[in-house]
Amino acid sequence: MAARPETARKVLLYWMDGMIALAALMFVGGAWGLIAKDQISVPHAVAGAGCAVAFCAVFPFMLRDAYQERPTPVAKLIVSGLLTAVTLALLPYGAGLDQPFLAWDLVGPLWLSAAVLFLPWQATVAFGVLEIAAVIPYTRGITWMPWAASLALQVGSAILIPVSMWLWLWLWRTIKEAHDSQEAKASLAVSEERLRFARDLHDLLGHSLSVIALKSELAAKLATKDAGRAAAEMASVRHLAGESLTEVRAAVEGYQMLDLEAELAGVRAALEAAGARCTIEASAADLSPAARALLAWVVREGATNVLKHSTATRIAIRIDGGVLEMRNDGLAGPVSGQGSGLRGLSERIAGAGGSLSAAPTDGGEFLLRAAVPA
Known part of the structure; x- marks a missing residue:
């Protein structure tokens, strides 16, 4: 840039x-x-x-x-x-x-x-x-x-x-x-997100793991004295462990559900701060939450690749229904293939019944296109 x-x-x-x-x-x-x-x-x-x-x-x-x-x-x-x-x-x-x-x-x-x-x-x-x-x-x-x-x-x-x-x-x-200020802001945002995630995990698991530890210790002591009560304590431990696992999965899924509007606004700010002009046309009000989250991940990964590997000065993002197209003019030389980020995202979208492609166009641009079930 x-x-x-x-x-x-x-x-x-x-x-x-x-x-x-x-x-x-x-x-x-x-x-x-x-x-x-x-x-x-x-x-x-x-x-x-x-x-x-x-x-x-x-x-x-x-x-x-x-x-x-x-x-x-x-x-x-x-x-x-x-x-x-x-x-x-x-x-x-x-x-x-x-x-x-x-x-x-x-x-x-x-x-x-x-x-x-x-x-x-x-x-x-x-x-x-x-x-x-x-x-x-x-x-x-x-x-x-x-x-x-x-x-x-x-x-x-x-x-x-x-x-x-x-x-x-x-x-x-x-x-x-x-x-440097932009890099510091990005680093601070990552640090704050890590702290928030750590705090949420502590709130979710701290109490449950403490109770599990106490009940496991009690069951071990009762194993030779009162086998019935020890079995009951272990059943309680198994129940608490199952509840904790469910809560952790829900928390992780919540972190994975990106907000499309927030992601578009953040990407525009990051690209323009790097010296590129970003235009956005988005019509995604009728999409399901899962589809919106998938497209948000595509927007994030596409912008990350532009910032890391491209010299683009113009980026255009268009969302019409379940189809997202992200174009940039920073194509320089042949494209060797998809990186690990796009590969993993492509597999994720394919698992949801959609498709993702990334390739240069005849007009000298690079096009990232994703289609997800609406």
Whole structure:
């Protein structure tokens, strides 16, 4: 799903890698242009462009540290800061040049954009002021742009690029927190259901098993003294055990009887939270409770498979009478067969006189279809 944090992280990082690679090409191209116009020596240009490219090579590693929430990469920040300073010193922006050196003014703001991911904002602001102060002597020497406009460009870059980088990181962390929140809610729901089931079993069996234990102990003591009374106690034990077994079976059957409307609402919420659009058309008012429960199990299993194994962005659920069709557009590659969940569900539905199928359609979708006796 598009909302999964790992997918969002890869998209953001690859996009920024592409921007950094483009900046590196601009550095090399700018240095070559200065060499071609005899405005800078070849060793000078190679040294400056080499430092700029080395900075671009370190930058993606700092980004990945930030997106992995690792400790602050002090060494990488220091190395990239030194490379930035050397680049600014070796590759002049103005001062006697009749054309600008492309992308020169990106080095400082790019380093600030990495620093803002790890350092307190006060430190980042201080470094930003130092960076702007360092380039003012160069901006005074330019000939192709008014000094005030050049300074405004430097200040704007020193603000906008770091803020944009911080916003990208904030966006990814927001997506990750939302995803973690959904997982935590699902885990909490499972834990609460387990506690409720354990509590119900304790209420059902606790008293009965205690009485059975006492009566069995009494019967054992009476076996050599009063065989008739011991037999009566054991008959009582057998009766209590039968009642307890009936109560447990009723409780388990009650847990297995899912509510179709509640399941549809829960599935819609889960799929939409995962970034997919879910549409539901259900007409099942005339179905028997058993048929509604079977279809609810199909809805749950189908949604689980979509979340686990699919990249679907659109899911359509349609129930007409005793027939359920669940379509999604997340089919990618050949389908190897039904999993254990669908296999068990198919056997269960077949035992009730229905049928279940799961297969790709001619339109490139995946269709899960179940038909149960109404």
